[in-house]
Amino acid sequence: MKTHSTQKSVFAVLFFRIVITILLLNSVLAIINIRDAIKIQQQSEATLRDKIRDEIIGLSDFQTSALKTFEKSFYDLQKGVLEKMASEADIEDLRTENLTNRLRSMGLDTVFHDLYIIEENIIVNTTYLPDWGLDFSAFGNERIALLDRIQKSKTFFAEKFQFESSTKRLRSYSYQATKDGKFIIEIGSYSEVADKIMEMFRTRLKKISEENENIVSVNYWFGNAEYQFPIIDEALNRYIPDSIITDAFNQKKDITADFTVRDQEMNIEFMYVKQDPATRLPDFALSVITDNTNRMAPVYKIIQRQVFFTFFFLILIIGIIYLATRSLKE
DSSP: OHHHHHHHHHHHHHHHHHHHHHHHHHHHHHHHHHHHHHHHHHHHHHHHHHHHHHHHHHHHHHHHHHHHHHHHHHHHHHHHHHHHHHHHSOGGGGGTSOHHHHHHHTTOOTTTEEEEEEETTEEEEESSGGGTTOBGGGGOHHHHHHHHHHHHHOSOEEOOOEEETTTTEEEEEEEEEOTTSSOEEEEEEEOHHHHHHHHHHHHHHHHHHHHSTTEEEEEEEEEOSSOEEESSOOGGGGGSOHHHHHHHHHHTSOEEEEEEETTEEEEEEEEEEOOOGGGTOOOEEEEEEEEOTTTTHHHHHHHHHHHHHHHHHHHHHHHHHHHHHHHHHO
């Protein structure tokens, strides 16, 4: 009887040691596998982000090269128009002149060009009716100071291309003061080349989202510390916290943050890209939004698999011990 009790005690100790060993081994394996899975996932995500960033920067460089090929002739055209108007126009007639006819008389397409007559920082005549009466003081002291310099210098001044939020197109504005300095003549022009490049951007950005399962949106943002606009209007934009967008342009650096869209957990990364001042193009930010709702799914699968194997081995060991003790009893 004592021998039988001793055998049971030995088998019990052996059983518990085996169980603990199996649990420890599986726990260690689970930790290693989970760590490796997370590391691989992070590396994969980083590689994808870098790939997207490099591709968009490459497209931006192409945009710069394309714009440079016609930039000089583009600004020469604007300069010629403004200098001709400043030298030939009857100063008093600038308030009432039909500027649309003026554009046509100089062979300019009114679809791509608009004229503005500015007096005391207010638009008093224009081909673009929504801007009639616009007061430039609404844009701050920096804009007023610029107009003041243009008016005093009486020389041609061209701004770099700006992203127009209402049309999602690149537009360039140039200025020339009249001889007496009473008015400033402004011309705003679109570019067919820039339009085609922007359309290429939109198409490619949408394609990137389609090609990658977890990427919900890739967008291209223009702006500065005061305003920011995406080139693709989509419902998801209104869920992005304003602070994330403004911080990217204020701090001029990459920013990553999480936010929620209904029941979905999203992550957004703003990648700020500075343009070479010589390109006359504004800085931009690239946003990549990923759906993190099921981001931990691979980790959960590893845990489930390890739990399954643990129970499988435990049942196997219990069966072996049971058969061994049974044979000893017999």
